[in-house]
Amino acid sequence: MSKVALAGALGLLMFFTYLTGIRTAFVFGYALCLLFVITWVWPRLAIRGITVARSVDPGTPTVGEVYEEQFEVRRKGWIPAPWVEVRDLSQIADYQPGRVISLGGEAVRWRARGVYRRRGWMALGPTSLRVREPFGLFDRELKITQRTSILVYPRVRPVPDLMTPSSQQVGSSQALGAWADYPPETGGVRDYATGDSFGRIHWPLSAKHQRLMSKTFEQPLTTDLWILLDL
Incomplete structure (x- = not known):
């Protein structure tokens, strides 16, 4: 059910409650209104206290080497975040490090591996963070624009010993x-x-x-x- 349809159904329920005057219907209607407001506010407040840190040690990478990136997601606020989706927006081929996690009081960490496919400059990031409340009615998305730029060098191939005529x-x-x-x-x-x-x-x-x-x-x-x- 879409949020618009849910709001319409809630409005009809409150109108029916007002016409009938049934006490139980009033209680049920007010409870649904309160739930509707809580689910709307929840992801907006929860996402404010969530931070995402990405780190990678590139060294001097060459094409074909494997790299490993570490993710760390923390929640600093008091509102829990039972459904958090972390997505990578860098659009690197065959690299999908994102996850759906549940944030409690402790940080969530994981590692993702990829392969340097092309030489030249490569950027890891930006990152998309989406938070949803437990009922799945509303969500909030935040785009973190921080990027990590890495210079990938051409693949190094062994060269045989060069014996010049003058040395022989x-x-x-x-x-x-x-x-x-x-x-x-x-x-x-x-x-x-x-x-x-x-x-x-x-x-x-x-x-x-x-x-x-x-x-x-x-x-x-x-x-x-x-x-x-x-x-």
């Missing part, structure tokens, strides 16, 4: 691969060895000494390494 090849040592046939710096010459490419042969000295002579190369001690950051 020094002087006249041989290396595999096309880059080793034409290094940037020439260090000297030596007698031709089986397996040397024609690009290593020093033709003018070979003609002068009447035998094949091969170039030796000095590999650079440093190498440029490019790192591209995809944000």
